[in-house]
Amino acid sequence: MANNTRSVLVVGLGRFGSSVATTLDAMGQDVLAVDKDGELVNRWSSQIPTVQADMTDVMALEQINASDFDTAVVAIGDSVEASVITAGNLLDAGISDIWAKSVSKEHARILQRIGARHIINAETDAGKRVGHLVSGNYLDYIELEGAYSVVKIHTPPHVVGYSIEDARVHERFGITVVGVKSPGKEFEYGSKELIMHRNDELIIMGKQDQIDKFLRG
Structure with a gap:
């Protein structure tokens, strides 16, 4: 499952959008970041694939072949109107997996109503965490101080x-299985004799490269 790269269009290169885009890029996902601000595009163009639009x-959507992308992240924060119009345009282009940053409850409600599948609260969901979730390999992701992460x-x-x-x-991998949640069962701590089943959710802790190695096997 870990080698399933998906193509992700990230719209908006502010702090949040650039963090999502660079995280996805570092994980080997196929990313294109878009902003209408040429200065921001220039700032990030040496690190990630960017385009001004x-x-x-x-x-503009047609020019960058937006409909070819599996997933889009709408990270526009300065204008609710631009965010909503962009999300609507991307949905019309046929991208059903849309993650959109909301700056208020009202904004979130509008995004939900037009069909954005994942609403991100910009205040609480750091871009790096969202990048990991968008990639589809993790069910949840928490970054700890230092080099360690906890992922589900x-x-x-x-x-x-x-x-x-x-x-x-x-x-073999340097990671720790903190616990296992089997469908319909209580959470169990990761004792040595615990057997890992196909549909189980594992909570694991380790460094990023160790976690990726464990996913790949």
Whole structure:
């Protein structure tokens, strides 16, 4: 599951959008970041693929072939109107997986009403976390101080049916399985004899490269 790169269009290169875009790019996802502000586009163009365009304009969407993208993140924060029009245009272009940043409850309600699937509260959801969630590999992501992260994932195929001890998770990957949530069951802490099943959600802790390695097997 970890090697499923998806193409993501990120609209808006402010603090939040640039953080989402650089995180996705670092994870090897296929990203294009768009902003109507040429200065912002120039600032980020050496780090990530960028293009200057106004996504409230339907013609601009066609020029960058927006409909080719699997997912779009609308990270426009300075104008509710521009955010809503852009989200609507992207939905019209056929992108159903839309993540949109909201700056107020009213803004979130409008975005939901027009069909944006994921509403991000810009105040609480850091761009890096959202980048990891957009990539589709993680069900949830928490960054700890220092190099460690805690993530929630589905059991990777290579350890399905194994106990934590038999899979030698810590020895091979350096990660710790904190706990397991099986469908319809209570959360269980990650004891050595706990067996990891296909539809289980694992809570794991480790450094980013260790987590990615565990996902890939």
